[in-house]
Structure formats: structure tokens, C-alpha cells
Amino acid sequence: MRNISDIIEDYLKATIRNSGDDPLEIKRSEIAKKFQCVPSQINYVIQTRFTLEKGYQVESKRGGGGYIRIVKVSPHDHLDLFDQMIKIVGKNIDQHTAENIIIRLFEEKAITKREANLMISVLDRTLYNANISHRDEVRANILNAMLETLKYKELT
Structure with missing residues (x-):
């Protein structure tokens, strides 16, 4: 059985x-009323399912005429996409965000399913016996190295 967050996400993506x-401009209270949930549930869905690494840009304006604007961002080409993802990775990255980046690369057809599976497997937290900050730094270094290599895979 699907939960309300999945249903709201599907509705927003279809819209x-x-x-x-x-x-897409929405009013949080209107969406909450439509799905008979609290407005904070809408916030949760937007904050967790419509992130930059997943290919969305979110802007919000508070107040009486406030809105939440969601835009699906598309890179010009795969090279641009890799550059965007490298910026998101930065100097450290948690496992969940790293997986979202890899899934986005696969969805944009910048990498194959096999490459995605391999990348996800080597970034798993259970492989690094270190404190969280060091583990996230090592994960970022490895992911950045893979992204830089994949960025130019067509040239070799």
C-alpha cells in the first residue's frame, strides 16, 4: 500500500x-486540503522528493499570496549534468544524496543501469569503517572521481 507522501509526489510530478x-506554482494549503493532510506533509514531500540532485528547483514565497514554485531543471547535455552533480557533491556527501545523484544520472541516460548499480554499491556506508564526517568525505572523493571519469567516457 502506498503512503500519502508517494501519492502527493506522484500528483505533483504529473502536474x-x-x-x-x-x-508549477502551488499553494501548500490547497494541496493539503486536496489530500486531507496537514500542510507540513506537503513541505516534507517537497523537501525530500523535489531536490536539486533529483532535478528540481524549488522556490517559495511566504505570506497571504504565498506560493511554492517547482521547476524541473534539465541540463543542456550530459557534460553539463555531470558538472552540476560534481558541484552538488562538494567535499562531503551522505549516502542518500549520493544515491539520488546516481539515480538522476541514470534517469537522464547519462549512465547505464550497470554503471549505476556499481556506483551505488561502492558508496554504501557499510564499506567504510570511519566516523560519519570522514565517511562522507571519502564517499564524496570516490563519487567525484567516478563522475569525472564518466564525464569523458565517450572520448576514450
């Missing part, structure tokens, strides 16, 4: 697809 190139 984004149907809006074409236009940004």
Missing part, C-alpha cells in the same frame, strides 16, 4: 509534466 515548460 509538472502536464504544465510543459511552465513552472
Whole structure:
């Protein structure tokens, strides 16, 4: 059985697809009323499922005329996508965010399913016997090395 967060996510993604190139503007209270949930549930879905590494840019304006604007961002090409992901990785990255980056690369057809599985397997937290900050730093170094290598895979 699917939970309410999955249902809200699917609804928002379908609405984004149907809006074409236009940004999706929603009122949190209206969506909450539609799904009979609290507005904080909408916040949770947007904060966890519509992130930059997943290919979304979110902007919000508070107040009476406030809104949440969600835009699906598309890179110009795979090289641009790899550069964007390298910026997101930075100097440290948690496992969940790293997996989201890899999934996005696969969804954008920048990497194969096999490459995605291999990348996810080597970034697993159970492979690093270190404190969290060091583990996230090692994971970032490894992911950045893989991204830099994959960035130019067509040239070799």
C-alpha cells in the first residue's frame, strides 16, 4: 500500500509534466486540503522528493499570496549534468544524496543501469569503517572521481 507522501509526489510530478515548460506554482494549503493532510506533509514531500540532485528547483514565497514554485531543471547535455552533480557533491556527501545523484544520472541516460548499480554499491556506508564526517568525505572523493571519469567516457 502506498503512503500519502508517494501519492502527493506522484500528483505533483504529473502536474509538472502536464504544465510543459511552465513552472508549477502551488499553494501548500490547497494541496493539503486536496489530500486531507496537514500542510507540513506537503513541505516534507517537497523537501525530500523535489531536490536539486533529483532535478528540481524549488522556490517559495511566504505570506497571504504565498506560493511554492517547482521547476524541473534539465541540463543542456550530459557534460553539463555531470558538472552540476560534481558541484552538488562538494567535499562531503551522505549516502542518500549520493544515491539520488546516481539515480538522476541514470534517469537522464547519462549512465547505464550497470554503471549505476556499481556506483551505488561502492558508496554504501557499510564499506567504510570511519566516523560519519570522514565517511562522507571519502564517499564524496570516490563519487567525484567516478563522475569525472564518466564525464569523458565517450572520448576514450
